[in-house]
Amino acid sequence: MAGSAANTPMVAGGELEIVEPLCAVFRRKLKSEGLKYTPERAQVLDTVMRQDGVFEADTILKLLKGGKVRVSKATVYRTIRLLQEAGILQRVLFDDDPEQSHFQLVYGQRPHDLLIRVDTREAVTIQVPELIELRDKLCARLGLSPVGHRLQIFAKAKG
Amino acid sequence: MAGSAANTPMVAGGELEIVEPLCAVFRRKLKSEGLKYTPERAQVLDTVMRQDGVFEADTILKLLKGGKVRVSKATVYRTIRLLQEAGILQRVLFDDDPEQSHFQLVYGQRPHDLLIRVDTREAVTIQVPELIELRDKLCARLGLSPVGHRLQIFAKAKG
């Protein structure tokens, strides 16, 4: 199975197979906890969805300034937390910035792994299907159920 | 290649093949930047080395209270940063604790991946040799040199 074209790690461009609209996922999560789908939350989700790659809470806040709906800093943070719980967002770790939290979209079941160029600080989303196999096999051997994973590969220009 | 015993992911207990004493690694890094190997830095390194799995700056600080050498909070943080730069420590991400940074030892060339139990919040070090192959292959295809990686697998008790 190794080496087949379909199983080869691929860099995912922007093409995304969205099985279900993200807002539906979010609404479901909210409803399941008796929470409300407010215009502010909708607006935050909308802005988050437009993000490409890794972003920060502050970025979202700034993008929302001047939008149709006024959203406060507190609500941005509160909503980001909800989006994490909903499995829509995931925090990402950057070694050189302990202060700020970084996020990425991880909607759908497919994990979005990252290739981070240490020379350019550029982060590209990649997909490594074999990793999921590996992960599931390992969990099975330990008698555990995989819940998810997170991979970051660090690389630099050859030379 | 999949399925061969030698290549199967393994849980690494505590057995560590240390090729070179950690303090030698640290001293070399310090010397290379014209920095000094002080008793405080030695003490922080010593305490860090005793840690098993993931720990926090605050833990180190508390363990150092009452030790032979008095080490301040500032020095603990400054030293942890140096240890990160030296490739001895790496930050680890916990989704539910954005405030505090978590660290783990990553001395030696072997990456220390983590299996995190979401039910018990327990973190176990694992080794996944196939991942390195995968990583190197992917980088090669993109014309990049792998520098390192970080993997966290989240799992819970089966049921």
Add this chain to the structure above:
DNA sequence: GTCGGTGCAAATGCTTTGCATTGAT
């Protein structure tokens, strides 16, 4: 003897929270 390191405490900056008011269901 020099120059960087340490300790202290104050500053920093992201994130969270309390409370009065507003708004979704």
Add this chain to the structure above:
DNA sequence: ATCAATGCAAAGCATTTGCACCGAC
């Protein structure tokens, strides 16, 4: 109509920094 969500600003907290003194090379 009700009960939770929002906004504001203040609080909270891990981490960083300025400065006077101390110690390794």
